Amino acid sequence: MTALTLISKPDCHLCDVAREIVDAVVAELPEGRIDVEELSITEDPALYATWWEKIPVVLIDGDLHAHWRVSADRLRAALVEKASA
Numbered sequence: 124m125t126a127l128t129l130i131s132k133p134d135c136h137l138c139d140v141a142r143e144i145v146d147a148v149v150a151e152l153p154e155g156r157i158d159v160e161e162l163s164i165t166e167d168p169a170l171y172a173t174w175w176e177k178i179p180v181v182l183i184d185g186d187l188h189a190h191w192r193v194s195a196d197r198l199r200a201a202l203v204e205k206a207s208a
Contacts, residue, residue: 125205129161130170130180141179141193148199156206 129145131138142161149157164171164178174180177190183201 124155125157125202126182126184127157127159127202128180128182128185129159130164130174130182131161131178132164135178137191138179141181144193144195144198145181148195148202151199152202152206157202 127145127149129138129141131141145159149159162170164175174190179193180190181188181193181198183205188198188201
């Protein structure tokens with residue numbers, strides 16, 4: 124199982140767009156392969172300290188995949204690669 128974490132905050136347009144891209148890409152992949160979790164920097168001081176100026180942030184298995192803008196094609200390729208590894 125691949126873990127995808129979206130780090131965001133409320134009332135963030137780029138976060139809304141990133142969420143839509145994550146949802147669409149994950150929906151294209153076989154069910155049960157990707158575990159998606161969304162965390163808010165407003166609820167975790169450590170996340171805020173680390174990511175506040177880069178949100179939205181996408182982590183794949185804890186590693187930085189993207190920040191600010193998320194590319195559906197790049198995200199899809201990374202998730203497919205992880206699933207086949």
